[in-house]
Amino acid sequence: MLETAAGKTTQGISRRTRMQLSFASRAVRIFACATLALVALTATSSAGGPSASRFDALPKPGERLAQPIWLPHCQMRIVEWRSTVVLRAETAPSDPALAVLDDTCRDAFERYGTFLQSRHLPRTHAAPESMPAISLLPGNTLIDGKAPRALNDMPSRFESVAPGCCYWGLYVDSLNHLFLRNDPLLRTASGELVANPRFVRTLTHEISHVLSARLGVWEALGYDRQRDEDLAEAFVEYMGMHFPAESSAEDLAYHRGHVPARPRPELVSDVTLPRPAAHAGEGSASTSPQR
Numbered sequence: 554m555l556e557t558a559a560g561k562t563t564q565g566i567s568r569r570t571r572m573q574l575s576f577a578s579r580a581v582r583i584f585a586c587a588t589l590a591l592v593a594l595t596a597t598s599s600a601g602g603p604s605a606s607r608f609d610a611l612p613k614p615g616e617r618l619a620q621p622i623w624l625p626h627c628q629m630r631i632v633e634w635r636s637t638v639v640l641r642a643e644t645a646p647s648d649p650a651l652a653v654l655d656d657t658c659r660d661a662f663e664r665y666g667t668f669l670q671s672r673h674l675p676r677t678h679a680a681p682e683s684m685p686a687i688s689l690l691p692g693n694t695l696i697d698g699k700a701p702r703a704l705n706d707m708p709s710r711f712e713s714v715a716p717g718c719c720y721w722g723l724y725v726d727s728l729n730h731l732f733l734r735n736d737p738l739l740r741t742a743s744g745e746l747v748a749n750p751r752f753v754r755t756l757t758h759e760i761s762h763v764l765s766a767r768l769g770v771w772e773a774l775g776y777d778r779q780r781d782e783d784l785a786e787a788f789v790e791y792m793g794m795h796f797p798a799e800s801s802a803e804d805l806a807y808h809r810g811h812v813p814a815r816p817r818p819e820l821v822s823d824v825t826l827p828r829p830a831a832h833a834g835e836g837s838a839s840t841s842p843q844r
């Protein structure tokens with residue numbers, strides 16, 4: 554299934570060249586978020602020091618792309634993209650990288666309704682009324698994933714939303730924002746850039762968090778963090794990805810070509826993931842934990 558997904562992505566690259574990137578609409582929402590972030594940054598605690606706020610997780614105006622990138626099948630806009638210097642081609646914005654994102658959305662969105670039906674889950678909306686903005690950030694904690702403004706920048710930017718370290722994705726519904734690892738592409742031993750199956754896994758997992766929330770599943774059932782997490786993992790399986798989330802060390806080995814790009818079949822039975830620590834509060838994130 555994954556092989557199929559990668560093949561579709563390759564096809565999508567040429568289709569991507571025809572894809573129109575729209576930069577104009579939804580600016581109001583983006584500016585509103587930026588304004589909220591500024592307000593949060595200037596807030597102070599009763600002791601006089603800066604107070605951590607979930608709005609600190611949002612990109613500051615200077616961190617945002619000059620031109621947001623619209624992903625038609627995702628119905629979402631990339632507003633921030635930070636690359637990893639030592640993996641520049643794999644982690645920089647490019648047509649092939651954008652095709653991986655958009656094709657993953659296309660495949661996931663096509664099947665999410667049927668997936669919910671298969672699990673007899675209710676929904677209160679036929680379609681999402683709005684979708685979050687996306688930040689792509691370094692996620693590998695052995696390279697730059699803990700650096701300032703990286704995905705696991707826990708001491709400062711994500712302190713108030715992330716349950717702990719370390720993650721490949723964070724979806725914060727109350728911020729209307731999805732934070733993702735920055736490596737849609739992987740370089741094979743022959744030097745070819747291909748869709749990164751582990752990025753596709755992470756995005757598929759996060760899409761379940763986004764769509765279950767925006768289609769009103771939790772509105773109907775009442776929110777349960779563990780149930781949300783289990784549903785996201787079940788959707789990954791439903792989409793044919795039978796390999797577990799990887800550690801930063803494993804990710805580094807994949808990127809350095811020390812192991813085959815394609816997930817190994819023997820990993821199929823190993824689907825146990827560490828559970829994120831319980832974290833109350835409306836600002837908390839739905840996460841994709843690293844292993």
Ligand SMILES: [Zn+2]
Binds near residue numbers: 762785839840
């Ligand atoms: Zn999750």
